[in-house]
Amino acid sequence: MAELNLSPNLTEPDEFYAALIESHTGLTEEESMAQNARLILLLANHIGDCDTLKQAITLARAQADEGS
Amino acid sequence: MFQDRYTLAFKLYPYAKSADQDADTPVRHPVVVVGGGPIGLATALDLGRQGIPVVLLDDHEGVGVGSRAICFSKRTLEIADRYGCGAPMLDKGVVWNVGKVFHDDRQVYDFNLLPEDGHRNPAFINLQQPYFERFLFEQIVAEQENGAPIDIRGKNRVDAMTDQGDHVTLNITTPDGPYTITADWLIACDGASSPLRAMMGLDFDGRVFQDSFLIADIRMTSKSFPTERWFWFEPWFKSGASTLLHKQPDDVWRIDFQIGWDVDRKEELKEDNIRARIDAMLGDDVEYDIVWSSIYTFQCRRMKEFRHGRVIFAGDAAHQVSPFGARGANSGMQDVDNLGWKLGLVLNGTAPETLLDSYHEERSYGADENILNSTRSTDFITPKSKISHIFRNAVLDLAEHHAFARPIVNSGRLSLPCTYDGLSLNGADDLTGGPARTRPGSPCPDAPLGDGFLLDHLGNDFVLLAINADVPAQITEDGIPIRRVALATPEDATGALAERYLGTATAAVYLIRPDQHVVARWDGFDETAVRRALRTACGKD
Numbered sequence: 001m002a003e004l005n006l007s008p009n010l011t012e013p014d015e016f017y018a019a020l021i022e023s024h025t026g027l028t029e030e031e032s033m034a035q036n037a038r039l040i041l042l043l044a045n046h047i048g049d050c051d052t053l054k055q056a057i058t059l060a061r062a063q064a065d066e067g068s
Numbered sequence: 069m070f071q072d073r074y075t076l077a078f079k080l081y082p083y084a085k086s087a088d089q090d091a092d093t094p095v096r097h098p099v100v101v102v103g104g105g106p107i108g109l110a111t112a113l114d115l116g117r118q119g120i121p122v123v124l125l126d127d128h129e130g131v132g133v134g135s136r137a138i139c140f141s142k143r144t145l146e147i148a149d150r151y152g153c154g155a156p157m158l159d160k161g162v163v164w165n166v167g168k169v170f171h172d173d174r175q176v177y178d179f180n181l182l183p184e185d186g187h188r189n190p191a192f193i194n195l196q197q198p199y200f201e202r203f204l205f206e207q208i209v210a211e212q213e214n215g216a217p218i219d220i221r222g223k224n225r226v227d228a229m230t231d232q233g234d235h236v237t238l239n240i241t242t243p244d245g246p247y248t249i250t251a252d253w254l255i256a257c258d259g260a261s262s263p264l265r266a267m268m269g270l271d272f273d274g275r276v277f278q279d280s281f282l283i284a285d286i287r288m289t290s291k292s293f294p295t296e297r298w299f300w301f302e303p304w305f306k307s308g309a310s311t312l313l314h315k316q317p318d319d320v321w322r323i324d325f326q327i328g329w330d331v332d333r334k335e336e337l338k339e340d341n342i343r344a345r346i347d348a349m350l351g352d353d354v355e356y357d358i359v360w361s362s363i364y365t366f367q368c369r370r371m372k373e374f375r376h377g378r379v380i381f382a383g384d385a386a387h388q389v390s391p392f393g394a395r396g397a398n399s400g401m402q403d404v405d406n407l408g409w410k411l412g413l414v415l416n417g418t419a420p421e422t423l424l425d426s427y428h429e430e431r432s433y434g435a436d437e438n439i440l441n442s443t444r445s446t447d448f449i450t451p452k453s454k455i456s457h458i459f460r461n462a463v464l465d466l467a468e469h470h471a472f473a474r475p476i477v478n479s480g481r482l483s484l485p486c487t488y489d490g491l492s493l494n495g496a497d498d499l500t501g502g503p504a505r506t507r508p509g510s511p512c513p514d515a516p517l518g519d520g521f522l523l524d525h526l527g528n529d530f531v532l533l534a535i536n537a538d539v540p541a542q543i544t545e546d547g548i549p550i551r552r553v554a555l556a557t558p559e560d561a562t563g564a565l566a567e568r569y570l571g572t573a574t575a576a577v578y579l580i581r582p583d584q585h586v587v588a589r590w591d592g593f594d595e596t597a598v599r600r601a602l603r604t605a606c607g608k609d
């Protein structure tokens with residue numbers, strides 16, 4: 001089982017972040033949600049391994065439950 | 069006082085007064101089956117073929133109109149073959165392999181079931197449930213003519229049941245009034261709303277899906293639709309939130325519209341309203357007759373225990389799934405396949421009663437697998453929150469352009485038989501290089517053999533399958549015989565047997581159950597190991 005990589009791994013963090021935000025320009029809230037959903041699915045397929053994906057899902061959800 | 073709950077498609081077993089009704093004291097029977105749906109009929113057939121006297125009680129005189137189940141799986145056909153009635157089903161059924169998935173007005177993708185070569189039966193046939201039941205019944209009649217002790221009693225409604233510990237008492241109502249019988253074993257195949265389950269106060273918990281589906285089976289003169297499974301998510305014609313179109317025999321098509329939870333059933337079932345939905349879908353110029361229509365809702369749930377002492381539940385009475393995936397009747401047939409031989413051994417005294425606990429162990433495992441699959445399909449087809457709807461449509465949008473998203477599209481994961489991994493009746497897996505698909509617990513895959521097929525030689529009793537290995541013609545362990553089936557590579561013209569049973573091994577010995585599931589397998593013959601595995605498979609150790 002692959003361990004979810006939580007160390008900095010982005011080659012160009014600022015570039016990535018700008019592209020991410022930019023991709024939502026001009027979208028309604030609903031369209032933005034759909035854009036995010038498509039993006040998640042594309043990335044998930046790239047990762048592939050279900051255990052790794054579940055670690056990420058759990059980690060993301062934990063912060064919602066902590067309310068932070 | 070005797071009111072039918074539904075009208076009949078085929079009247080098969082008209083009421084006839086039984087001698088039991090005039091008996092002074094209740095007559096005792098070894099096995100009584102309640103319910104003459106597909107599962108009850110198959111149970112009576114399985115037991116009767118073993119020579120076990122069985123009485124089947126149904127509150128009607130045959131098969132109800134309305135097809136309900138239409139997709140029957142390869143495993144079901146294999147079980148029917150073992151009972152001698154697979155051929156007429158295959159003959160009448162429609163074989164299909166291609167499915168298309170649409171979203172709105174666009175085709176998202178298509179798939180082909182690509183059935184593997186070298187099996188007698190196709191992956192699926194479509195056949196109206198009344199035909200399926202009729203073929204089972206006709207086989208019962210054929211077996212009766214050969215002396216099988218099967219007694220089917222129409223218009224015999226079970227109104228009360230008392231569990232007496234080592235037997236049960238049944239109070240039955242007939243057109244001639246009530247009578248009472250007793251039974252050593254009671255098999256409850258009385259359907260999803262099982263009156264027997266209610267009489268025993270047993271729970272049936274699970275998830276209710278808040279959606280209704282309108283079914284219309286139509287006969288079309290137009291031949292413009294191929295023999296394929298077509299499924300629409302959010303179809304452009306707006307006749308439902310999803311829609312299924314699937315071919316059946318006799319030029320009949322199943323159309324299934326998802327119409328939402330809060331619907332006025334009476335209103336929706338008016339012919340004009342049904343036609344409005346169908347016309348929007350097919351166009352105004354298509355001629356058709358409505359053969360049957362109905363609105364159904366469903367739940368995914370199962371009983372906690374399938375066995376309660378001398379009362380055993382099977383089919384929809386024990387478990388219920390959504391229709392997506394065709395796992396209802398198909399899984400019920402696997403219940404029967406599993407229960408028949410076990411009850412046979414217990415009744416002839418060669419296995420302990422506790423063997424029947426493995427029926428619950430194995431079939432509740434199967435039911436859980438089916439519930440999981442059908443729940444996931446249902447969640448995909450009928451998303452229940454805004455975000456799940458958004459994700460569902462994101463999958464569909466991506467699937468239209470990218471192959472990677474297509475495996476996520478779930479319009480029903482079609483029924484496959486269950487492998488009883490890690491359960492108590494399994495023996496050793498000592499075949500180095502043996503294929504995963506024939507590991508202990510698996511249903512035996514078919515393979516061509518001479519003019520016929522491997523599965524023709526397996527089943528009904530325990531078999532020692534030897535491939536390129538010497539084994540004795542017959543072994544008997546504690547009253548239970550094991551029959552030899554010896555094969556060698558030259559008989560395997562297509563290589564399918566080697567691929568499915570040898571893998572990288574050169575020889576193998578398999579112990580196979582009467583329901584064609586693998587108990588254990590080895591590199592060669594070891595008598596002690598075979599005897600031990602047989603004892604395990606019969607619940608003796």
Ligand SMILES: Cc1cc2nc3c(=O)[nH]c(=O)nc-3n(C[C@H](O)[C@H](O)[C@H](O)COP(=O)(O)OP(=O)(O)OC[C@H]3O[C@@H](n4cnc5c(N)ncnc54)[C@H](O)[C@@H]3O)c2cc1C
Pocket residue numbers: 102103104105106107108125126127128136137138139140197224225226227257258259260263283364382383384385391393394395396397398399400
């Ligand atoms: C719309 C729809 C589509 C489906 N499609 C498929 C499919 O494609 N493939 C598939 O495998 N499954 C499918 N199913 C499921 C399938 O129809 C059921 O799983 C199957 O009918 C269960 O059979 P059964 O014998 O357990 O119960 P039932 O068929 O319900 O039979 C129960 C019998 O018991 C009798 N009975 C009840 N109470 C009493 C009593 N007190 N005394 C005497 N008799 C009694 C009833 O009259 C009835 O004859 C579908 C179901 C629906 C609703």
